[in-house]
Each structure stands twice: as C-alpha cells, then as structure tokens.
Amino acid sequence: MPGATVIDHPLVQHKMTHMRMKDTSTQGFRRLLREISLLLCYEVTRDLKLVDTSIETPVSEMNAPVLAGKKLVFASILRAGNGLLEGMLELIPSARVAHIGLYRDPETLEAIEYYFKAPADMNERRIIVVDPMLATANSAIAAVERLKQRGANNMCFVCLLAAPEGVQRFNEAHPDVPIYTAAVDEKLNEKGYIVPGLGDAGDRMYGTK
Numbered sequence: 001m002p003g004a005t006v007i008d009h010p011l012v013q014h015k016m017t018h019m020r021m022k023d024t025s026t027q028g029f030r031r032l033l034r035e036i037s038l039l040l041c042y043e044v045t046r047d048l049k050l051v052d053t054s055i056e057t058p059v060s061e062m063n064a065p066v067l068a069g070k071k072l073v074f075a076s077i078l079r080a081g082n083g084l085l086e087g088m089l090e091l092i093p094s095a096r097v098a099h100i101g102l103y104r105d106p107e108t109l110e111a112i113e114y115y116f117k118a119p120a121d122m123n124e125r126r127i128i129v130v131d132p133m134l135a136t137a138n139s140a141i142a143a144v145e146r147l148k149q150r151g152a153n154n155m156c157f158v159c160l161l162a163a164p165e166g167v168q169r170f171n172e173a174h175p176d177v178p179i180y181t182a183a184v185d186e187k188l189n190e191k192g193y194i195v196p197g198l199g200d201a202g203d204r205m206y207g208t209k
C-alpha cells in the first residue's frame with residue numbers, strides 16, 4: 001500500500017499540536033502521548049475480525065461478537081515506542097508484546113540493534129509495530145525486517161509523525177506493511193530530524209539529554 005494513512009481525528013490533531021510545542025513539559029508530553037496512543041489504537045484496529053459466541057445476558061441468550069483469532073502483538077521500538085505501547089495495552093490488555101531495542105547512530109543515522117524479544121508464534125498473529133517517529137525510516141525498516149525473520153507476516157506500522165522521505169523509503173522496503181500516522185511533516189533536516197517535527201521523542205518522553 002503506497003503512502004501513509006493520516007489519522008486526522010480532531011482530538012489527535014489537537015494533542016499533536018501540544019506535543020510539538022517546545023515548552024510542553026516531560027510530564028505533559030508523556031500524558032499526551034498516552035492519550036493519543038488510545039485514539040490511534042482505536043483507529044488502527046477497526047478491521048480486526050470478530051466471531052460470534054453464545055452468551056447469556058440477565059434477560060436471555062444471544063450470540064454476541066468477540067475478537068477472533070490469536071491475541072495480537074504490539075511490537076515496540078525502544079525507547080520511544082513504549083510511550084505508544086502503554087496506552088495501547090490499556091485498550092487491549094491481553095495483547096502480547098515484542099520489544100526491539102534500536103538506536104540511531106547520530107553520525108550515520110543507521111539503526112543499531114541492542115535488544116530483541118518477541119513471542120514465538122509471530123507467524124500466527126497480527127502485529128502492530130509502534131514508534132512515534134518515522135524519520136529516515138532506518139529504524140522502522142530494520143525492526144520490520146527483524147520481525148519478518150521471526151515469521152511475522154501480518155503487520156502494520158503506527159507512528160505519530162512521519163517525514164515524506166521516510167514514508168517513501170519504508171514503502172519501498174516493506175510494501176506489504178501499511179503505515180498509519182497522525183501527520184506527515186515537510187521534510188528531514190541535515191541531522192535527520194523531522195521538520196517542523198517535535199524534536200527527539202525519546203528525550204522529550206524521558207527528560208534526557
């Protein structure tokens with residue numbers, strides 16, 4: 001699927017604006033990220049399959065829908081992915097979780113892996129990969145490649161902010177993995193930061209640097 005689906009819900013857009021503001025505190029940034037993650041999760045799970053099950057209400061029996069199939073997996077790209085993960089787990093507390101530790105080398109912007117842990121049966125589950133930022137897309141491309149090596153074959157990628165360059169590179173590398181984002185910004189700068197962007201998501205979440 002080419003391009004990216006922009007989740008233009010007014011609440012998402014309002015909260016994004018507050019996350020972008022440079023004077024938003026660490027505490028405020030984390031709270032907004034958790035709130036947005038609930039809204040993004042709601043939107044990107046619209047197509048989950050349902051199956052009818054027989055239940056008894058206090059009044060009568062009925063067939064009622066529940067989620068079908070194996071529990072889905074949230075795959076969080078560390079560190080900043082955990083901000084999205086937290087809220088999503090509140091909506092789907094039974095989900096399984098994969099962690100992929102990656103950081104961008106500040107000189108080369110290549111993604112360096114330092115941790116990987118995922119459920120064994122990834123080939124049988126739907127996987128939602130989360131990371132607030134898609135800049136060069138080196139991190140997202142590497143994470144999805146790693147998950148494919150583990151058997152994953154039903155994935156989408158969810159972020160807050162993407163650069164057009166990153167969307168194009170990710171689409172070329174993984175045309176089978178749709179991207180959902182709250183915004184696609186103007187460009188990348190010479191240091192690989194999204195412009196206008198929101199700065200370094202991990203640093204703003206955790207108050208580092």
Ligand code: PRP
Binds near residue numbers: 079137138202
């Ligand atoms: C940030 C962000 C993405 C990556 C995006 O992480 O959370 O993982 O940069 O950039 P890219 O598309 O150019 O790869 P960072 O490497 O700063 O690590 P952190 O989450 O540990 O702060």
Ligand code: URA
Binds near residue numbers: 135
């Ligand atoms: N990673 C971030 O956290 N922010 C950017 O703008 C680019 C990569």
